[in-house]
Amino acid sequence: MTTTPSAPTVLAVTTTTDSRAKAEALARGAVEARLAACAQVSGPVTSVYHWKSAVETAEEWRVDLKTTEGRYAALETHLLAAHDYETPELLATPVVRGSAAYLEWLETEVGTA
Numbered sequence: 001m002t003t004t005p006s007a008p009t010v011l012a013v014t015t016t017t018d019s020r021a022k023a024e025a026l027a028r029g030a031v032e033a034r035l036a037a038c039a040q041v042s043g044p045v046t047s048v049y050h051w052k053s054a055v056e057t058a059e060e061w062r063v064d065l066k067t068t069e070g071r072y073a074a075l076e077t078h079l080l081a082a083h084d085y086e087t088p089e090l091l092a093t094p095v096v097r098g099s100a101a102y103l104e105w106l107e108t109e110v111g112t113a
Contacts, residue, residue, distance in 0.1 A: 009069035010095040010103055015079055015088055016047060016060040022084070023061035029082055035075040036065035037109035066095075071110045 013036070017023050020041065027039035043061030050056075067075050072092055079090060095103075 010098065010106060011067050011069060011072055011092045012095055013065045013067060013072070013075060013079075013090065013092045015063050015065075015083065015090050016045070017063070017083065017085065017088070018058060018060055020044075020061050023063045026079060026082055027063050027065065030065055030067075030075060030078060033074075033078055034110055035071055035078050036067045037106040039063055039065040066106055067110050068107060069094075 015026065017026060020043065023041045023043065027036075027041050030036040031039055041061055041063055044059045045062055046057060047060045048055065048057050065075065076090055079088065
């Protein structure tokens with residue numbers, strides 16, 4: 001009986017920042033470093049959150065990056081170093097399904113580490 005190795009887990013990683021230029025820089029830096037195959041910048045969005053004992057409201061831009069589980073740690077390290085927030089949002093969500101061609105392309109672009 002043979003087994004086929006399972007494909008790497010693909011992740012959608014989200015972060016936010018307070019300007020479009022910063023969001024585009026985060027997206028471009030991660031893609032250029034091949035830590036994400038692609039990234040989309042959207043916004044502005046209104047964020048409401050607790051910070052230092054107060055409820056804050058801010059206009060932010062969201063960056064959605066696509067990577068693999070194997071590249072996540074390097075992507076996180078990169079984003080934390082490049083980000084100017086004290087505690088930036090970094091959320092990784094597993095991609096349950098996707099087109100085979102897209103997933104193959106994504107894995108080729110970032111590798112599986």
